[in-house]
């Protein structure tokens with residue numbers, strides 16, 4: 613691939629454009645919000661405006677409900693040789709593109725499973741997709757050119773391609789992305805009218821659980837509407853467990869000793885199932901997250917501390933597989949958990965402590 617056009621220069625479009633520009637691709641940027649395209653260009657993501665000649669690949673990074681019609685228009689006006697999209701739902705994109713009269717042989721659906729709870733070009737990061745799954749949904753008529761260009765895009769962004777059909781994709785994301793978003797929103801909604809004294813002492817638990825609830829409501833309304841039946845199915849099963857949890861808690865606190873015992877056993881079972889499910893979530897590069905050990909280090913809230921800590925780990929030859937950071941505004945110290953191979957965690961903890969870092973046990 614030599615040239616690309618990114619339409620929709622928000623979080624995802626600009627992140628893709630930054631990754632492609634770094635790899636030497638000539639990237640054109642287009643957005644109905646000209647300010648968004650100009651901001652993306654000023655970040656080094658490419659240059660604004662549609663190309664005079666068709667590019668090699670056009671990436672449609674606009675909200676899901678707009679993709680089908682936009683693909684048909686883009687093909688009529690010959691913006692590119694082949695096209696892909698990044699929409700969070702796939703069946704709707706394929707059917708709306710077909711309805712709009714698009715040529716599906718020159719299109720392949722795509723969805724990078726990476727993102728943030730912030731929108732717009734200023735939230736973009738060139739390494740957003742590094743090591744993340746990127747689903748491609750070729751159809752019966754998808755051309756070899758479209759598939760190859762999309763595979764090259766995924767590779768240039770450092771992501772891992774996963775081929776699925778549209779329905780399989782939409783059922784999977786209902787479980788691992790869309791229903792979790794609603795659960796986070798519902799839990800965060802409990803805080804809206806809560807007493808300030810309660811919200812003030814929030815720790816990392818509620819932050820971790822509700823981070824994604826900060827996502828743009830307009831985008832998520834679109835996503836939820838486009839995948840509603842599959843999401844409702846996941847949430848109905850969740851509601852059954854939720855009712856069981858409420859019943860168990862009431863029984864535990866009630867006067868009937870036998871019912872309290874059963875309630876406690878039911879709660880234990882729900883918690884055990886939670887552990888089992890959580891352990892199945894892959895870590896970076898698709899490896900099991902449970903295969904890493906966390907080394908917790910206290911750092912002071914000063915610019916450059918994190919870089920100094922990473923350099924310290926690097927200087928003793930330890931590869932950091934992942935990192936979790938407790939950002940508590942206003943605190944003078946933060947807790948950073950370095951996730952590393954279990955065989956090197958004790959050595960890393962000892963080496964860091966010996967060079968003056970506060971490592972928690």
Ligand SMILES: NC(=O)c1ccc[n+]([C@@H]2O[C@H](COP(=O)([O-])OP(=O)(O)OC[C@H]3O[C@@H](n4cnc5c(N)ncnc54)[C@H](O)[C@@H]3O)[C@@H](O)[C@H]2O)c1
Nearest residue numbers: 620622623624643644645674675676699700727728731732
């Ligand atoms: N946010 C995430 O975490 C995430 C992750 C993966 C995929 N996606 C998908 O990526 C796509 C973009 O999401 P985002 O988070 O980057 O949103 P965003 O709001 O940050 O950016 C969307 C951009 O599209 C522009 N736009 C809207 N309609 C347009 C049109 N008709 N022509 C040109 N530009 C138009 C908007 O002005 C905006 O700049 C969506 O389809 C979403 O489902 C999002």
Ligand SMILES: O=C(O)C(=O)C[C@]1(C(=O)O)C=C[C@@H](O)C=C1
Nearest residue numbers: 700724725726727728729789824
């Ligand atoms: O990390 C986040 O903030 C996200 O919500 C990213 C996330 C996800 O659910 O994993 C959200 C929607 C996208 O379609 C893909 C990725």
